Amino acid sequence: MAGLVETFFNVEVMAQYAPKIIEGMGITVVLAAVVVVSGLVLGFVLAVLRALRFKVLNALIVLFADVFRAVPPLVILIVIYFALPTVGIKFSGFVSAWIGLSLVLAAFAEEVVWAGILSVPRGQWEAARATGLSFSQGMRWVILPQALRLTVAPLTSRAIVITKNTALASVVAVGEILYQAQAGYSFSYNPSPLTLGAIAYLILFIPLVWLGRWVETRFAWKR
Amino acid sequence: MSGQSEAPLLEIRALRKSFGTTEVLKGIDLSVVRGELVFVIGPSGSGKSTLLRCCNRLEEPSAGEIWFEGSNILAPSTDLNAMRRRIGMVFQSFNLYPHLNARDNVALALIHVLKRPRDEAHAQAIEALRKVGLAERGDAKPGELSGGQQQRVAIARALALEPAIVLFDEPTSALDPELVGSVLAVLRELRTAGMTMMVVSHEMGFARGAADRVVFMESGAILDQGPPDRIFGPNAPARIRDFVASVEHR
Numbered sequence: 001m002a003g004l005v006e007t008f009f010n011v012e013v014m015a016q017y018a019p020k021i022i023e024g025m026g027i028t029v030v031l032a033a034v035v036v037v038s039g040l041v042l043g044f045v046l047a048v049l050r051a052l053r054f055k056v057l058n059a060l061i062v063l064f065a066d067v068f069r070a071v072p073p074l075v076i077l078i079v080i081y082f083a084l085p086t087v088g089i090k091f092s093g094f095v096s097a098w099i100g101l102s103l104v105l106a107a108f109a110e111e112v113v114w115a116g117i118l119s120v121p122r123g124q125w126e127a128a129r130a131t132g133l134s135f136s137q138g139m140r141w142v143i144l145p146q147a148l149r150l151t152v153a154p155l156t157s158r159a160i161v162i163t164k165n166t167a168l169a170s171v172v173a174v175g176e177i178l179y180q181a182q183a184g185y186s187f188s189y190n191p192s193p194l195t196l197g198a199i200a201y202l203i204l205f206i207p208l209v210w211l212g213r214w215v216e217t218r219f220a221w222k223r
Numbered sequence: 224m225s226g227q228s229e230a231p232l233l234e235i236r237a238l239r240k241s242f243g244t245t246e247v248l249k250g251i252d253l254s255v256v257r258g259e260l261v262f263v264i265g266p267s268g269s270g271k272s273t274l275l276r277c278c279n280r281l282e283e284p285s286a287g288e289i290w291f292e293g294s295n296i297l298a299p300s301t302d303l304n305a306m307r308r309r310i311g312m313v314f315q316s317f318n319l320y321p322h323l324n325a326r327d328n329v330a331l332a333l334i335h336v337l338k339r340p341r342d343e344a345h346a347q348a349i350e351a352l353r354k355v356g357l358a359e360r361g362d363a364k365p366g367e368l369s370g371g372q373q374q375r376v377a378i379a380r381a382l383a384l385e386p387a388i389v390l391f392d393e394p395t396s397a398l399d400p401e402l403v404g405s406v407l408a409v410l411r412e413l414r415t416a417g418m419t420m421m422v423v424s425h426e427m428g429f430a431r432g433a434a435d436r437v438v439f440m441e442s443g444a445i446l447d448q449g450p451p452d453r454i455f456g457p458n459a460p461a462r463i464r465d466f467v468a469s470v471e472h473r
Contacts, residue, residue, distance in 0.1 A: 121318075123314060123316055123318035124318060124320065126281055126312075126314065126318060127312075127314065127318035127319070127320070127377075127380075128320075129281065129303075129307065130279055130281060130307055130310075130311075130312040130381075131307065131308065131311075131331070131332035131336065131380065131381070131384060132304040132305070132307040132308035132332055132336040132384065133304070133331070133332060133335060133336060134304055137335045137336075141331055141335060142320055142331075145322045146320075146321065146322055149322070
């Protein structure tokens with residue numbers, strides 16, 4: 001028992017690496033925030049573009065959504081960070097993770113928002129257009145307010161998933177929580193920094209999980 | 224009835240519409256003059272609703288012309304949104320916006336299409352609701368209103384834009400029988416006020432008393448049209464008499 005504590009909860013090691021882990025928390029938060037914002041915005045824009053029903057554009061959007069939902073996020077990050085430089089496109093680890101995870105979130109968000117748009121009855125479009133509203137006015141004032149209400153809960157859960165995936169950025173040398181924890185582990189030969197990392201993730205993400213649950217009940221349709 | 228001699232407000236010429244290989248409108252000629260209430264009746268699948276929906280291009284006709292206020296609205300140069308605010312439409316299933324209250328349902332197009340200031344639009348919306356007897360229900364969401372009230376809000380939404388003509392697509396078909404009367408009462412008031420209307424409906428009793436002209440459609444064509452006295456009278460074609468009898472003895 002004493003050995004277990006010594007190994008995973010070594011106070012000395014923890015004290016030594018806590019500042020690094022806290023620094024990693026900051027990077028995790030920033031990365032998660034930019035990924036969630038750009039991923040949701042891009043997914044939203046793609047779904048609205050899809051509603052214009054231009055054949056070629058729609059095929060491209062569907063292809064994008066399918067590819068980025070099918071390929072594991074880790075593979076995408078590695079391609080962006082390690083493979084793209086061979087053709088002269090070079091991003092830092094942080095930017096690679098930002099782009100890669102945003103594209104994955106955008107792919108899922110596009111599908112969710114699109115499903116929301118489709119779920120609004122056709123008569124709503126007809127009423128809007130019959131009173132002279134343009135496509136974009138109908139979208140903005142009639143369709144999206146109804147569609148988005150249905151998408152808040154699934155989008156929140158998707159955003160939480162992608163936020164956890166920021167741990168993958170450790171592979172492309174971003175100094176976020178897991179990267180710092182692993183580094184501490186290899187320097188100290190003691191896994192306590194990993195314990196600290198797990199605690200850091202709990203501190204950050206447990207509130208998000210609670211938020212997700214609240215959102216799900218708050219935005220459930222009262223029929 | 225006023226102005227029989229003047230040029231028609233709406234004139235449909237040789238209108239055709241196909242869905243895939245099925246032709247649902249087979250060359251319709253029909254005109255509506257200002258202030259007229261034209262009733263379109265006929266068996267389901269006869270193309271009545273499609274005809275109505277072609278008149279504001281919710282459906283794209285396959286061939287023909289529709290002249291409205293001096294221009295062919297099927298011409299490529301037509302400003303669809305400008306045309307649609309002059310042609311009101313009321314749907315069978317109301318199609319109110321469920322996330323907006325009654326006042327905002329009516330005000331939405333006033334604000335975004337006619338660019339009225341918000342306060343003015345709201346005042347006009349309440350005024351339009353007053354005309355259908357619902358000025359007090361402006362704050363109610365559609366879900367809090369009865370079917371008849373919802374349909375009257377939908378009528379107010381169409382009227383608020385001050386259209387030249389209103390198209391009614393089976394406005395009472397989705398209503399419980401006891402609520403039909405309130406909607407028909409609004410139609411009757413509109414007629415008294417001189418509104419031009421084209422109504423697809425099975426309300427034969429109402430057509431008898433209120434329509435200026437009744438059009439009977441079957442299989443995508445107009446079989447006959449005339450004043451209600453004749454269409455509902457003993458000398459109407461047998462096919463029409465059978466149809467009317469079958470509807471009235473449902």
